[in-house]
Amino acid sequence: MRLGWLLAVVGVAALYLAFLVAPEEATMGPPQRIFYFHVASAWNAYLSFLVVFVASIMFLRSSARRWDRLAFCSAELGVFFTSMALVSGMIWGRSVWGVWWTWDPRLTATLVLWMIYIGYLFIHTTAEGDERRARIAAGLGIIGFFDVPIIHMSVRWWRSLHPEVVRIGKMDMEPLMGLAMAAAMLTFTAFYVYMLKWRLRLEELRGRVAQLKEELRV
Amino acid sequence: MTPETWMFLGYAAIWTGLIAFVMNMRRRQESLERQIEDLEKAVAARK
Amino acid sequence: MNGVDFLRRTMAIVWKDLLVEMRAKEMLLSVLVFAFMVLVVFSFAFNPVEHDLTDIFAGIMWVAFLFAGTLGLNRSFQSERQNGALQGLILAPVDRAAIFLGKFISNTIFMLAVELVLTPVFVILLNYRFGGSTPLLVAALVLGTVGFTAVGTFLAALASNTRASEVLLPVLLFPLLAPVIIGAVRATEAALAGKAAQAAEGFKLLGAFDVIFLALPFVLFEYMLES
Numbered sequence: 001m002r003l004g005w006l007l008a009v010v011g012v013a014a015l016y017l018a019f020l021v022a023p024e025e026a027t028m029g030p031p032q033r034i035f036y037f038h039v040a041s042a043w044n045a046y047l048s049f050l051v052v053f054v055a056s057i058m059f060l061r062s063s064a065r066r067w068d069r070l071a072f073c074s075a076e077l078g079v080f081f082t083s084m085a086l087v088s089g090m091i092w093g094r095s096v097w098g099v100w101w102t103w104d105p106r107l108t109a110t111l112v113l114w115m116i117y118i119g120y121l122f123i124h125t126t127a128e129g130d131e132r133r134a135r136i137a138a139g140l141g142i143i144g145f146f147d148v149p150i151i152h153m154s155v156r157w158w159r160s161l162h163p164e165v166v167r168i169g170k171m172d173m174e175p176l177m178g179l180a181m182a183a184a185m186l187t188f189t190a191f192y193v194y195m196l197k198w199r200l201r202l203e204e205l206r207g208r209v210a211q212l213k214e215e216l217r218v
Numbered sequence: 219m220t221p222e223t224w225m226f227l228g229y230a231a232i233w234t235g236l237i238a239f240v241m242n243m244r245r246r247q248e249s250l251e252r253q254i255e256d257l258e259k260a261v262a263a264r265k
Numbered sequence: 266m267n268g269v270d271f272l273r274r275t276m277a278i279v280w281k282d283l284l285v286e287m288r289a290k291e292m293l294l295s296v297l298v299f300a301f302m303v304l305v306v307f308s309f310a311f312n313p314v315e316h317d318l319t320d321i322f323a324g325i326m327w328v329a330f331l332f333a334g335t336l337g338l339n340r341s342f343q344s345e346r347q348n349g350a351l352q353g354l355i356l357a358p359v360d361r362a363a364i365f366l367g368k369f370i371s372n373t374i375f376m377l378a379v380e381l382v383l384t385p386v387f388v389i390l391l392n393y394r395f396g397g398s399t400p401l402l403v404a405a406l407v408l409g410t411v412g413f414t415a416v417g418t419f420l421a422a423l424a425s426n427t428r429a430s431e432v433l434l435p436v437l438l439f440p441l442l443a444p445v446i447i448g449a450v451r452a453t454e455a456a457l458a459g460k461a462a463q464a465a466e467g468f469k470l471l472g473a474f475d476v477i478f479l480a481l482p483f484v485l486f487e488y489m490l491e492s
Contacts, residue, residue, distance in 0.1 A: 033229075122433060128428065136423045154447045202243060
């Protein structure tokens with residue numbers, strides 16, 4: 001629970017920095033302050049998917065179930081943080097650009113990423129057989145992560161053929177803004193670790209339930 | 219809508235999501251713990 | 266197992282698939298008819314007499330091929346599940362990578378056959394005045410199809426283990442295929458217009474995708490099918 005307290009302290013500090021210390025951005029005004037936590041959500045999403053990738057490789061090499069559990073829990077958190085990034089991004093887009101959605105390369109790539117890992121969660125819950133399901137999901141976890149940079153590249157190229165309707169203005173980060181950003185990133189990373197630990201414990205409890213049920217059946 | 223409202227909406231969305239996720243995990247954990255308790259009692263009664 | 270044996274075994278699987286298909290003709294025909302249907306649906310949805318469909322001709326073509334191809338991919342492993350045929354394949358003294366490669370080659374041959382038949386049909390029915398370069402068009406079709414079947418064969422093998430594999434396969438496949446869809450449609454567009462430089466851009470993207478996503482399943486397939 002020590003991590004929980006740390007999280008609370010860092011979280012409050014991050015909010016304080018984002019709202020009161022960081023200077024207001026000149027063109028976008030107050031909504032720019034969503035940016036700190038929006039970017040932190042997106043960062044967490046990529047971090048989670050990286051963990052899925054590494055855990056999937058480790059699972060295929062070792063066949064140890066805990067790697068599969070780690071990959072699954074991390075994928076769930078990744079989808080969650082991607083959703084957060086998409087929702088906050090849409091609200092930001094509505095206030096700054098006047099539209100809820102635009103097929104901006106970064107938005108599109110994030111949307112595709114979101115769909116890939118929803119597919120991962122699907123297959124992890126519907127495949128038959130414990131061992132086989134874990135193997136299949138690991139395969140998808142590895143392939144999906146390799147696809148990320150290619151998707152980014154292709155989507156950028158796809159959009160560059162169309163006239164750019166909106167641009168994210170080049171943001172000059174002032175030092176205090178950078179500090180707020182760093183605090184938000186730290187908070188969210190700690191959040192990720194905290195939730196991952198909790199989520200893994202939940203999976204262990206579920207395993208225990210299955211085991212007890214098996215014992216009762218015999 | 220004023221810029222402040224948008225900012226408020228954005229923050230509300232992020233934090234509501236986080237809190238909902240945590241609450242859901244807590245609920246699931248409690249139900250699993252209850253289940254384990256019941257099952258352990260049943261196992262003990264069998265022996 | 267040396268390289269020659271590996272190739273011989275791979276070709277044995279390809280030959281088996283082609284033979285089954287020549288006898289039964291179920292997959293090739295249904296895929297052909299379905300792709301044709303997509304074209305007809307497009308014409309109903311966007312009246313080709315009033316609208317000029319030439320701008321989105323390449324897009325229509327690929328949507329039809331990819332949707333129809335997904336049906337074919339579903340069949341390629343589902344049919345092996347009958348009578349324990351997949352078990353037989355796995356137990357055979359064959360590298361698992363050879364199973365993947367064989368399936369990939371036969372799926373690619375099927376897809377290319379479908380495209381060979383349908384591309385002229387599409388050109389005729391949509392009154393497309395073809396003024397581009399045929400070699401470029403062939404290159405775009407082949408590179409796009411290889412990317413599609415490489416990822417598709419791998420995912421079809423994975424999805425065949427699930428209850429709702431027919432639905433699951435496209436859900437898994439299309440997000441991963443985003444680069445192929447973009448690259449193939451752009452390259453085909455450029456080829457149809459005879460713009461070699463722009464087509465080359467697409468070929469670069471497709472080529473990179475094809476190499477990566479042929480190599481990855483090749484390595485991973487070993488771990489995917491446990492007996």
